[in-house]
Amino acid sequence: MIALTERTLSGWGGYQPLSCSVAEPSSRGQLRRILDSQVEHPHVLARGLGRSYGDSAVCRGGTVLLQGNADRILSFDRATGLVRCEAGVTLADLIQVCLPRGWFLPTTPGTKFVTVGGAIAADVHGKNHHVDGTFGRWIRRLTLLLADGSERVCGPDQDGDLFWATVGGMGLTGYIVEAEIQMRPCTTAYFRVDYRRHRNLDATLAAMEETDSDYRYSVGWIDCLARGRHLGRSVLMLGNDARAEDLSAQQADHPFTVAPKNRKSVPIYFPNMALNRLSVSLFNEVYFAAHPDRSSIVDFDTYFYPLDSIHHWNRIYGRRGFVQYQALFPPGTAEKGLRAVLETLGRxxxxxxxxxxxxxxxxxxxxxxxxxxxYTLALDIPNVGERMLEMVRQLDKILLHEGGRLYLAKDSLMSEDTFRAMYPRRDEFLAVKRRVDPGNRFVSEQARRVGLIVTS
Ligand SMILES: Cc1cc2nc3c(=O)[nH]c(=O)nc-3n(C[C@H](O)[C@H](O)[C@H](O)COP(=O)(O)OP(=O)(O)OC[C@H]3O[C@@H](n4cnc5c(N)ncnc54)[C@H](O)[C@@H]3O)c2cc1C
Structure with a gap:
């Protein structure tokens, strides 16, 4: 029998932690035995590194399955860049093994501390979505353990319905045990980044559109407290892979080696009042001023993972935590929708x-x-109780009105009605879930909240 412990779990935002039973299977056989014992484990859910912000890796009354023992890279073909690994392998592990051999992640979220399982389940994206799509596009094959304990292999060309429902399926179709990932060739561990300041939202959006085909990577920081004619002022960070000849002599000596960063840590939760309008506005002034237009060669860690250098940075939001709100608008309504979101934040x-x-x-x-x-805009919003909830309700209305949608990996609060309106292909997903998990063995708090469960 596998040992269960009670743990208080939440997502990265630390919003509303819940007590859950947790197990860490040591082998696939043990995992299968858990799935076989339906009476003891009526509900199960895989959890990676808990970097989703809300309650998608939390399951009250179920067994949350950690993947600390599923962290092996099973094979890596350095000629083709194809990696086969267990789902608990992290993106940091993949970089460590593949980068020195000239292969990088085909796409990456803003932290490398996520598992392959979590990256597939959320179908994560990076700064290069407009060129390279999501993580799911680079998965050639998956091995899943299904609710009945059976094992199923799927891919884009093999049981495609199950494969695509699992990509972005937030752990609700089964437990990913293994994946094959196509890495992307690179010639250095560095990127050529152009930093460009823009004075307002119109200028920011126009610049992003104009530069789309010139840069593989495109991301911007927005000063969400700027008002009036400066509303939406930003610093865009536009990047391309650096070539060997772009590097300094010192970098060129070891083009795939980046000195490890001195990681800082936030050792305690900050008091709830530490992040207020004044402190954020000061931060924003300093940040904007510190980023004049310039071009630099920066290593992958600096460009893709600035927050990873501060361990437990989420504690600056205090014990009440925060929610993340990632809003996506189609091009036709983006300017109007983003403006309304920024104005609402300001109000x-x-x-x-x-x-x-x-x-x-x-x-x-x-x-x-x-x-x-x-265009997507991702915001961290401190949990100040009812005022935060009211603002999120107003933001949801803006999104619904402008044909926008929220991201499940970041969500903590979306209602079932809102989810249905934003995800019109929900029934296609549920048809697959009905086929492989009719009894809702795989369930999360988020799935219950947004109605991603099979009903009879
Ligand atoms: C600082 C920061 C920056 C981020 N930036 C981005 C970004 O730029 N783009 C982006 O897309 N996301 C981003 N994210 C979100 C993050 O990439 C996703 O939430 C990712 O899913 C987290 O992976 P995880 O291993 O921590 O999984 P968890 O958060 O533990 O779980 C996430 C989901 O994956 C499921 N899951 C995990 N393992 C398995 C498995 N083996 N089988 C089946 N299901 C599984 C869980 O059940 C859950 O539903 C960011 C998060 C942080 C904290």
Missing amino acids: FGLASFLAVIKRSGPANPAPLSYLYPG
Whole structure:
């Protein structure tokens, strides 16, 4: 019998932690035995590194399955860049093994501390969605353990419905045990980044559109407290892979080696009042001033993972935590929708010092995958109780009105009605879930809240 422990779990935002039973299977056999014992484990859910912000890796009354023992890279073909690994392997592990051999992640979220299982389940995206799509596009094959304990292999060309429902399916179709990932060739561990300041939202959006075909990577920081003619002022960070000849002599000696960063840590939860309008506005002034237009060669860690250098940075939001709100708008309504979101933030005075804008390209076949062509704005919103909830309700209305949608990996609060309106392919997903998990063995708090469960 596998040992269960009670743990208080939440997502990265630390919003509303819950007590859950947790197990860490040591082998696939043990995992299968858990799935076989339906009476003891009526509900199960895989959990990666808990970097989703809300309650998608939390399951009250079920067994949350950790993957600390599923962290092996099973094979890596350095000629083709194809990696086969267990789902608990992290993106940091993949970089460590593949980068020195000239292969990088085909796409990556803003932290490398996520598992392959979590990256597939959320179908994560990076700064290069407009060019390279999501993580799911680079998965050649998956091995899943289904609710009845059976093992199933699927891929884009093998049981495609199950494959695409699992990509972006937030762990609700089965337990991913293994994946094959196509890495992308690179010639250095560095990127050529152009930093460009823009004075307002119109200029920011125009610049993103104009530069789309010139840069593989595109991301911007937005000053969400700027008002009036400066509303939406930003610093865009536009990047391409650096070539060997772009590097300094010192870098060129070891083009795939980046000195490890001195990681800082936030050792305690900050008091709830530490992040207020004044402190965020000061931060924003300093950040904007510190980023004049310039071009630099920066290593992958600096460009893709600035927050990873601060361990437990989420504690600056205090014990009440925060929610993340990632809004996607189609191109036709993006300017209007983003303006309304920024104005609403300003009215409520609930400032987010991390406000990130990205451009997205075509959607993939996965029914729950988040992105379609448009612009996304991701905001961290401190949990100040009812005022935060009221603001989120108003933001939801804006999104619904402008044809926008929220990202499941970031969501903590979306209602079932809102989810149904934002994800019109929900029934296609549920048809697959009905086929492989009619009894809702795989369930999360988020699935219960947004109605991603099979009903009879
Ligand atoms: C600082 C930061 C920056 C981020 N930036 C981005 C970004 O730029 N783009 C983006 O897309 N996301 C981003 N994210 C979100 C993050 O990439 C996703 O939430 C990702 O899913 C987290 O992976 P995880 O391993 O921590 O999974 P968890 O958060 O533990 O779980 C997420 C989901 O995956 C499921 N899951 C995990 N393992 C398995 C498995 N083996 N089988 C089946 N289901 C599984 C869980 O059940 C859950 O539903 C960011 C998060 C942080 C904290």
